[in-house]
Amino acid sequence: MTDPSVRFPTNFLWGTSTAAYQVEGAAREDGRTPSIWDTFSHTPGKTAGGDTGDIACDHYHRFRDDVALMSELGMSGYRFSVSWSRVQPTGRGPAVQRGLDFYRSLVDELLAKGITPLLTLYHWDLPQDLEDAGGWPERNTAYRFADYALLVAEALGDRVQMWTTLNEPWCSAFLGYGSGVHAPGRTDPADALRAAHHLNLAHGLSTQVLRETLPASARVTVSLNPAAVRPHSDSEADKDAARRIDALATRVFSGPMLHGAYDEDLLADTARLTDWSFVRDGDLAAIQQPLDGLCLNYYTPSVVSAVLGDKVVERHDGHGDSTHSPWPAADRVAFHQPPGEQTEMGWSIDPSGLTDLLLRFSREAPGLPLYVTENGAAYDDKMDSDGRVHDPERISYLRRHFHAILKAIDEGADVRGYFLWSLLDNFEWAYGYGKRFGTVYVDFETQQRTPKSSARWYAELARTGEIPALPEG
Ligand code: PNW
Secondary structure, three states: OOOHHHEOOOOOEEEEEOOHHHHOOOOOOOOOOOEHHHHHHOOOOOOHHHOOOOOOOOHHHHHHHHHHHHHHOOOOEEEEEOOHHHHOOOOOOOOOHHHHHHHHHHHHHHHHOOOEEEEEEEOOOOEHHHHHOOOOOOOHHHHHHHHHHHHHHHHHOOOOOEEEEEEOHHHHHHHOOOOOOOOOOOOOHHHHHHHHHHHHHHHHHHHHHHHHHOOOOOEEEEEEOOOOEEEOOOOHHHHHHHHHHHHHHHHHHHHHHHHOOOOHHHHHHOOOOOOOOOOOOOHHHHHOOOOOOEEEEOOOOEEEEEOOOOOOOOOOOOOOOOOOOOOOOOOOEEEEOOOOOEOOOOOEOOOHHHHHHHHHHHHHOOOOOEEEEEOOOOEOOOOOOOOOOOOHHHHHHHHHHHHHHHHHHHOOOOEEEEEEEOOEOOOOHHHHHHOEOOOEEEEOOOOEEEEOHHHHHHHHHHHHOEOOOOOOO
16 A cells, blocks of 8 residues: 555645746737836836846747647646736736636646646736826725725636635735835835735735636635744744744734734834724625635744844845835844755745645644645756756755655644646746756747656646655655
8 A cells, every 4th residue: 555645645636836927928919008017117227237028038929839848747726826917007907818818828828738727816916007096005996906806806707717816925915015125115113014915905805806807616715825934943032933924924814814914013013113093894794705725935934033222133035135124013033044955046945834824824824725836946957968957956955845744744733735836947037047946948049948857747737636655854
């Protein structure tokens, strides 16, 4: 008999993930207008080498080949996002048919190959017009998002079963409006907290719209990137630093979404920045909508300590260079680079964080199916003279994370699928094209796709549902 700890459940979804701005290109085609990421990437100094998503992987024109590639690799799922300004250019008013047609064609292509689409409504590309009207710190943006959700649900609800409202609202709020390393590049900690609340509200309102519009069989989820936080020592002060980061990274979203409340410690920690009066009567009930699954994205843990006295805070939090912290009112917290292996992002490799998060949410939200919607690693991949791309480090990273998922399943977590970040090397936000997360190599001159050895390895895992036991040590 097979050891249960090496076999994934039957019907486990094996997929890859992408996001519209990172792969599509065609930034000015068929009526698409700028999103905050177009504006940001075209602003000098904001992305490495001035890279933009103008062309990216040209997936907008090559999606048929890309879906054929997924099929060749034996994938049963694909997670992609819809570009809001492609289907509703100003973030208001009617939909642009050609924009919707692109996603309809993509979905039909997936379905024809037996690949389950997981559609994300928002992966960070707010229409610039809505940013000009105030962006996520402005309450109206949440209502606009619910209207946009209706347009997409009406167009694709007959063929897409799995829906995600937001991807990683933490990044949208705290990297976009706090540290400013992501679009729109604003740096006001109080605005970041307002943005977080309005993203929560957008999630709740859009979930209600999806329920009213989609067939009863449709499933609605959200993708969070909760922090696997570890205190640097057992001291009370370090444990308190970990508590603060957990509140600001994770509970600020999971609290209202799953439990209908912002935790008291979060409100107290941030009291000198805001009185949270932007939370209106009825908001928390609107945000706490029953969900059909919870999607978690995980790359690396966070190890934190309290900064005592006047010590200068050394930042190793992997969130890019900014003098502004993405952690409002947690400026007395230091992030530590754990010893050991790291990926090209400088993110340390520790799969136990993924086990911990899956178990945490399986306890915190009993009965809610879990999906890993992002996990993966950037490496400095190069094409060999034989035309192949060998990425043994990525295989090793993935293997260890799959064992971490199996461990969580063994201990009771109901994990239903895995979407590797990413199908293709793509536009890695502020890092541009320099960081390759793909399991398929992309030559950005020719747009040629070459599956890396990790793609073949992953295809074999998807085919058998079994993973060899980890070597000792
Ligand atoms: C996620 N951080 O981004 C995104 O959902 C993807 O679009 C992205 O390409 C991928 O992870 C790899 O970076 C993150 O600073 C960006 O903590 C930054 C952070 C986390 C996730």
